[in-house]
Amino acid sequence: MPQILHNSIAGLMNALVRVESALLERPARSLDDVGTPTIVASHRRSGTHLTLDLLRRNFPACRPRMLPLENPHHAYFNIDRFEPTTTMPCTEREALRLLSKARRPSVKTHAEPGFADIPPEHAPFVRSLVERSKILYVHRDGKKVMCSMWTWRRVFDPAARVPFAEFLRQTDERGRSRPRVWAEHVAAWRAMEGVLAIDFDRIIRDTRALLGEIGAFIGEKPEIADPPLPRSNATRWQSAIARLTGNLTSTNQHAAGDRPPRPEDVFTDDDLAFFDRETRMIRLTSDRSP
16 A cells, blocks of 8 residues: 555544544543553563563453454553654553543553653653553563564665674664663663563463463462463454554554564674673673572
8 A cells, every 4th residue: 555545544643633632532631530650671572572462361350442443553661652752642541542442441561660761851751651550571582582583674674684694783873782781771671679570471471371471470460361371463454454443452563464484594693792792791690590
């Protein structure tokens, strides 16, 4: 579908949702009227959406009331939409609408704990939201994260359309390589008190036991679905049907249908040595509970 047509249809659907919302929804007026949120924090490509979908599928209190035609990503509130670089800007009023959709609303973020990129006008709102939330931090093997990032970013970022070794060594505005950004993100969140850290592999391999631990942490008893893991929408048509009906299964974001390579297929010996040097802080704290 040409991008201009896609954007036109999305704009029309979003306008209709605003009408539906005005007629059918009564959002909270402030955070004081919102149920205790569950924040799912992670570095990108680490299982954020799988965890959000897992909460919605297995905890009735976390299931939002979705309107027909509504964007699947309105099933949760993304704190990062307050950042100046976002492609989906959000007002605090809209944030309260999304946070009013479930008794225990879900919140997403890829930011580090200090939320340094949030503008001052939204900082009090974010600080209050974080203080009243239960926080899950999802982390994944860093080499797999790099492979997934490389595959995903090539779809929209010309700078990522380079050999893997070059991608790995690209730096941000602070001069940090991609592995170092990942390592500092994991280290910062794992150092936070009162955060439940979740290994991505446990979501796949030990789902039922993990749901019990999450339930005890957030104070909700799970009603475990069969199967407990959500099934991803494999095609755009499935996603479109879900949006038309408001019957949401998955919010997972695919990398244009391309599977990421395995680390052993793209990491050279030099890449492995570079990754280990850049992420040493994680190895030095590997004796901590995940």
